Amino acid sequence: MEWEVKMKHKIILGNEIIKIIKNHYKGINEVYICSPFLSFYAIKCIFDILKNKTNITLNVITKYEPLDFLLGSSELNAFEYIFSK
Secondary structure, eight states: OOOOOOOOOOOHHHHHHHHHHHHTTTTEEEEEEOOOOOOHHHHHHHHHHTTTTTTOOOEEOOOOOHHHHHHHSSSSHHHHHHHHH
């Protein structure tokens, strides 16, 4: 018996993610965002694009380091926004 698994994975850098999700979310049921740093702007845009798409699961994989907030690498309000959803 032959098993075939078709998975479409794509690595996207920077703010490209917003454009890609906006143009290509049809036909997908999961979005994984894996980034060591998060900005409120990017997270808010992604949630806005997907807000009426109840059949899409958004998975965010990141780190939560206080030093990243102090250095401005990540924004605390991005995490607060995710936790509120």
